[in-house]
Amino acid sequence: MSRDLGKRIVEALLFAAGEPLDPGTIQAHLPGGLHAADLLDELMRDYEARGVRLERHGTRFAFRTAPDLAPYLEREQVQSRRLSKAALETLAIIVYHQPVTRAEIEEIRGVSLSKGTLDLLLETGWVHPRGRREAPGRPVTWVTTQTFLDHFDLASLDDLPRIEELLQVGLLDRIEVGGEERGPAEAPGGPEA
Secondary structure: OOHHHHHHHHHHHHHHOOOOEOHHHHHOOOOOOOOHHHHHHHHHHHOOOOOEEEEEEOOEEEEEEOHHHHHHHOOOOOOOOOOOHHHHHHHHHHHHHOOEEHHHHHHHHOOOOOHHHHHHHHHHOOEEEEEEOOOOOOOEEEEEOHHHHHHOOOOOHHHOOOHHHHHHOOOOOOEEEOOEEEOHHHOOOOOOO
């Protein structure tokens, strides 16, 4: 067997391996007459000036990207995050009732709103405070952002389904408005600007 074929076998083993390999494991795949240690040394020299390098980690070997190329390989990765049921409900209330205060969100949901819920929506960039309502205590009002529209591929809030449409297709069973329960025929319109 030729030395070049032996190097190709070692190279293929290292690329296919999910973890660094020791010379003994590599040697088991080589026919007699070829020594893994010699082939590994040659491959380390062959890959010295390339985008990937053959590196020794203790007694094992693995291909790694060249450290000097790290700045060119960096990328931003969007981390997806699941919203809790409370966060989804809060977002829906803000979308369809904006500008809305925390107290109004709690009244519509029927439960207290934890601080973390609005914080999570703020972190995603989907809501932000718009100002303060002219009422006792001057509560902050919340609205959706352009980032929200972009994420859901909406040109404007007018592109959202109206509440009566959601009721008609069965996505909402009922809706309470001002303490009264209303059905599809009585449901208020869609989102406000």
